[in-house]
Amino acid sequence: MSRPLRLSRRRFLQAAVSLAGLALGGAFAVRRWGGALKSRLEWALTDPTLGDAAQGPLPEGVVSALVAATQGLVGTEIETTHYATFFRWRAQTLRGYRALYGRFVVALDRAAREAGAPDFAGCGMVQRRAILRQVGVTGAAERASRIRALVFRRDWFRFEKYIVREVLALFSQTDGWVLLGYESWPGTPRGLESYTKAPSRG
């Protein structure tokens, strides 16, 4: 039979103060560093590297699907040539992109077929946007689907970082300017006349 634990009043107070101190310290540490730790952990889990697969030319079918995904992501009628050039250059020049683009298109086509379409490029704009939302790469993905993706489909985080984010950045530096009312975007030869006149589309 175990003996009851006996503590003097002094020892009890000492233990209580120590416990309270630990609890306070712990709470402070969580408050102070918990956010950073959590985001560090999340970053480590959701920020996978691109991989080291070889560069190479991109099949035209993949380019078409990527351009269709771009239209779906941007959600408005845009000139797409510079996006196609962008995808081709990345696949041809930087390791990992060609394989990633291929896997992305396979995933999109699979989702399109599940939705009854022949492939992703063959879908209309509404359906493309729905598929992109469904697979959770549009940034509006819910927490639950992100956790599911974290466990089952880590590639989605690669798609988000190396495809979606880059497409949107390119949009912000090109078509975004035209939608704002500029005649064309920086990076195109705009001549030395138009900037001296009132914006024609403003």
Place this chain on the structure above:
Amino acid sequence: MKPALAIVGSGIVGAAIAHTLSRRGYRVDVFEKGPEYPYPHAKQFSERIQFMYENPLYEASKDIDTVTVSGDYVWHPERERHLVVGGSATQWSAITLRMRPADFRTKSRYGYGEDWPLSYEDLEPYYCKGEAHLGVSGTDADNPFAPRRSRPFPLPPFELSYHDRLLADTLRPRGIRLHTTPQARTRIPYEERAGCQNFGVCKFCPIGARYSPTYHLLDALKTGRCQLHHDVSVRRLVMDKSGRGRALVYQPNDGSKEREHAADVIVLAAGTVESVRLLLLSTVGGNPGIGSAGDHVGRHFTFHHLWAGGCHYRLPVYPNRFGGFTAQSHQFLDHPSRGKRGALKVEVGSQTPFHEGRVTKWGSESEIMEQLRPRLHWRRIILSAESHPSAEKYVRLSEKRDRFGDPYAHIHYRSSDFDHENERFALEVFNLLAEASGSDERVFSQDTGLLYSGGHHMGGCRMGRNVRDSVVDQYGRLHGSSNVFVTGGCTFVGSSGAVNPTLTMVALALRTAEFIGDQLS
């Protein structure tokens, strides 16, 4: 056989000297710490702007490109330069202004700083040569504050933008003048360079319209008398006991064996901080630090002090329709209270941060548009203040060492009372402009207390009359040495007033090159 020169640094100053002297028949070896950097910069333009790719090949490794800092300067000075063939001016803004006559005489005119050992009149012919060398587009016709010139600008000016003109019209009745900006961009084709087509991302001009030193470096290489050694670090100068430079010691960055390169003339054109560092790393007669007999190497150092402000307007002002620089005001360079305060330059900028080819973490197209739309209503105003050296601004060797075991440079920088007075003046002028132009909201970076050098590092090897007051003479020749020259912004006596220093650096470099050529012949 003609004498041989060794130039440390392939930037705008080194390239100008290499170009001038190789064409005069001298053998020139140029040593560059950074990697090759293709010209015209079409490849860099494509990579950065079209493909949003920052090529690591053009980034110097941190263990050869670090500057430690103390005091109240919070930025990284090594990021304010570019270690590549062609140097920092491969990516510069290309504003090319002349110092004003009074900037050479601040001590005798206003009672602060020191006077230069040469005058505006001495340098004026070389300003003309410098403008021709760089292909400067500009006019003084609309600028009543411009100093006298003996030759017109080589190229016509870039006009004010539509919205600049509206602003200028609003400000004129309130007594504030805006005018065009002289710049090393080709308004029309010039020499072998194409005319500007307004790509708008001038940092990576794909057609060479914005001047890049590589243009002249390649021309020098074509003579067959110039050789470029890139990816090598010059570690020290070898001097004989008389103080004459004998050779450079350099080492390839890949770590292969250290080598010695003999030369009849040695020119340091490695940028302000690195040139100071090399003088401090070298020895003469067993004593560390060359040119330091008067204890001036590394002292008399200063930055320009830049602040960016933003003015919001109810109607959109469409920034960035032109990539270069259009409106400025030089009205505050020689203002009535100069003396109590320094010179101040006003730039009405049109650049926005959305065009440099970096991937930003956007969430959606609508989020992008939501963030871009307000930018249409903001105008950026940059204020650049003169500063002058003080005991709390200097360059010395650092405690930390690079990959070869040599100490890095260390900058200590603390603003003086004069600088704080200039800050107040800058805010005053900014508020004046904002109110006069009808801005309904404004932000000023001074609110955060941060100053930025603009990459304008000056002094440290200042020129003067003798070893008691300076490091080099007015031609950049090291006091006590017949054949070692130090060139660039490090030889400035003050901060070039408040105007961008590069044209003055080039004018001085061309003058030094002419002097060296004449001496050798």
